[in-house]
Amino acid sequence: MGRRDELVGGYVMVARDGFIGREPEQEKISLLLLDAARLITLTGQGGIGKTRLATETLRRFRKARDTPVYWARLARLPKEAGVTAIEEEVARCVVDADFSGRTASEVIVSALTRMDGVGHSLQTVLVMDNCEHLLTAAGEVIARLLEAVPGLTILATSREAVGWADEHLIQVSRLTRSQALLLFRQRAELTGRLVIDEEQSDIASRICQRVHDNPLYIRLAAARLLRQPLAGILSELNGEPTDRRMRWSHGPRVGADPRHRGVRDVIAWSYDLCTDKERLLLERMSVFAAGYDTNPEDDAVATREVGADLHAIEAICADAQPPEPDRDDTVAGGAPATRLAADEVEDLLERLADQSLVTVHITPTTARYSLLESIRVFAQHELARRRTGTEDERALRIRRHRRYYRDRVLQARLEWLGPADQDPQAWTRAAWDNIVTAIESSLTAGEPTVGLKIVVGLMGLTDLRGPTQGVRQWIERALRATRAQVPQSLELHLVQIAAMAALAWLALLQGRVEDAEHTLHDCVVASFGDPEIGPDWRHAPEVDAGLIAPVEFVWGAVLFLAHRDPRSVTVFGRAREKFGSYGDRGGEAWSELYEAMAASFLGSADAAVKLSRQHFDRAVDAPAGWAKAWAELAWAIALTKHGDPAEALIVGRSALAHQVEARDPWGAVLAVYVRMGGLAQVGVDLVAAGNADRAVLETLATEIAHLAGGASRELAEMGVDISGLGPIADESSRVIEVARVLLGEDAYAAAEWEGRKLRPELGEVQQLALGTLSEERTPQGRTVAEKKAPSLWSQLSGAEHQVAILAAAGWTNTAIAARRGSSSKTVDAQMASILQKLMITSRADIIGLVPKDRGGEVRTEAAKRPRRINERQRKVRPSPK
Secondary structure, three states, rough: OOOOOOEEEOOOOOOOOOOOHHHHHHHHHHHHHHHOOOOEEEEOOOHHHHHHHHHHHHHHHHHOOOOEEEEEEEEHHOOOOOOHHHHHHHHHHOOOOOOOOOOOHHHHHHHHHHEEEOOOOOOOOEEOOHHHHHHHHHHHHHHHHHOOOOOOEEEEEEEEOOOOOOEEEOOOOOOOHEEEEEHHHHHHHHHOOOOHHHHHHHHHHHHHHHHOOOHHHHHHHHHHHHOOOOHHHHHHHOOOOOOOHOOOOOOOOOOOOOOOOOOOHHHHHHHHOOOOHHHHHHHHHHHHHOOOOOOOOOOOOOOOOOOOOOHHHHHHOOOOHHHHHHHHEEEOOOOEEEOOOHHHHHHHHHHHHHOOEEEEEEOOOEEEEEOOHHHHHHHHHHHHHHEOOOHHHHHHHHHHHHHHHHHHHHHHHHOOOOOHHHHHHHHHOOOOOHHHHHHHHHHHHOOOHHHHHHHHOOOOOOOOOOOHHHHHHHHHHHHHHHHHOOOOOOOHHHHHHHHHHHHHHHHHHHOOOHHHHHHHHHHHHHHHHOOOOOOHHHHHHHHHHHOOOHHHHHHHHHHHHOOOOOHHHHHHHHHHHHHHHHHHHHHHHHHHHHHHHHHHHOOOHHHHHHHHHHHHHHHHHOOOOOHHHHHHHHHEEEEEEHHHHHHHHHHHHHHHHHHHHHHOOOHHHHHHHHHHHHHHHHHHHHHHHOOOHHHHHHHHHHHHHHHHHHHHHHHHHHHOOOOOOOHHHHHHHHHHHHHHHHOOOOHHHHHHHHHOOOOOOHHHHHHHHOOOOOOHHHHHHHHHHHOOOOOOHHHHOHHHHHHHHHHHHHHHHHHHHHHOOOOOOHHHHHHHHHHHHHHOOOOOHHHHOOOHHHHHHHHHHHOOOOOOOOOOOOOOOOOOO
């Protein structure tokens, strides 16, 4: 006789705190259960909550349907257990005792097979919990049972897919940021330490992020409150070899799975299942920057490219072929060392990803790989213990890492207008975290010249990722470190001058014109080696004084942005020629771009059009979208100032679309200002022509105000002060004044304030400029929504909204109950309330009252609606082959 329990048979998972989140996963599992799917496997990293999710979903499922559920815990079996041991474990879970002499397989099949009175099979659910360490044998048992029991649904949990032909995989991701904080607060309350105020909540949220919102790790972190304050726990999570999370004392000793008592235990369970080469690759990958997991529900967390591509992992983690001459390929004690060939890395990566140890980030063009921070810290500890002969393996990989990214950054500048698959801006953006890691390691490990070359190579190559102050600090640290080196080579001296020029450029962007002037003078002093040099060198910028290209560029920038001097066009042209003679295509293109913009703002119409068109024609044929976007931007400025502003709006829109696609925030904001200029010039021309419609002018001015508010907020978060950008600031002020005149002071201020509500992290100001921002998020849409009168639909509660949508999509009350984890009586009561509030008598009338903006939900739910299978009329299905 099968063992039954109020929740599940065989094994009951006791909930120690309220279940949090996981609604999308529960919905997917419930739909598959309703549809009698054969094998559903929950996969994900250790501690992510697969077992807990299965428990909660089945608890809700059984509230609506009286389907037997049995639970087999495979974690208690050793990894060498075979088919017979697994079958015996399952048999113990489905029967109390059996003295018939039947085999375990026969007992299981008999217990799980259910028929109605006319011989039709009925559904039974078997949970196979923790399959990853018994994957081959567990897969064989699962295949046998699915063939022998037609009505059986198996719900498996595993860190790796079972591999059955028709397996439904559900990846269990991290909690959302808000869910993670809620869980931390719940667990902190158990220790007597409440997390209440804003500062405490911020620290707790950062702790959750450092343990990548993993539920188990959050529980362990909250338990540390017995020994540390919140700030102390956060300080223990630095992501480096000194990180203390691996040394955290174990969690509960009673009622907890031994695999889950500490962070190390969780990861070691998977690590121990790896082959020697898989372990070695995992350890070596710890020199890369940590990655992250995503959760589709977490709208507040903007996703970005992360991880390393296959080429980088092969170059840094594979062993040299043939072996490096100074490398002793034996481990301590004389045993041969495990070696990795480059052509083995891809297959090993896929295996590690299958085992939830490596995170894969799929982009439209490639796959990138990373380790979550906890796994990275674990792997760092393991790598630190590994030595090949007398060589420190970790030091070797870190050195390879920083030199690899130095070489790639320098190469990227040479490929500025190269093929699309070598777009330097796209590569820099994707590799940013590892570039930062390489810079930091070079500054702390005695190779500051490597870091200085990386930072200098990035200038003019990157978008402004984060505050400019951070980039400035890198340069200053690297300069101090390299100046302390003896001897000083000519190459290093030139790199130091280029770094100083980069500091001057950053000072201009920050609005610190005086600092930029002083730093430029220091560059000239260093170039000529004469500390007594006076200011005379400034008097004739049209004469080549023999400065290197980076100094020429920043001199042109100071003349352009600080002094509004037309001679900046000549200096930018000279910088372009010198960069070209070096073979530095990035510096050459960047100089040409600013040469064209300086001509548009300060030069003649002929020069502006000629230089802007020349740059546009060179870049427009380049597959790299980022260079093309900036060339379009320069051409749009020329058209606004000296051509057709209507055409400028068209070109500027294309430039903005390309900047958004390239995810270049500085270029995208500048494109917004260019659009504002085009709109203002169109308005001025209409007024001058004497045929302007007042409503048209107000529409133009209102868009300018909205864009000005959103762009100013975005620049502030980037650390850029537009007031220091000379002609660009002048043009912005002129445009805003035009909008103020057209709208009036009060109306302009109100519209600008509405624009400030646009969210920079979601690129809403760019979407508004492109016309792609959803209507309800536009300033006008928000105003309309605030004034909208309530409807009958608004009288429904949140739960009733969801039930009404499902009913409108044709779901039965029973199916709705199973989907939502409610009893049928609860759904019946909700349906009666819905009909009453909507003032209708039939559920068929609901569809006519669903708001238009929710019609898509109804169509989506109609497509998800389970096939109408009555348990007592279901025919026996053919067994899968």
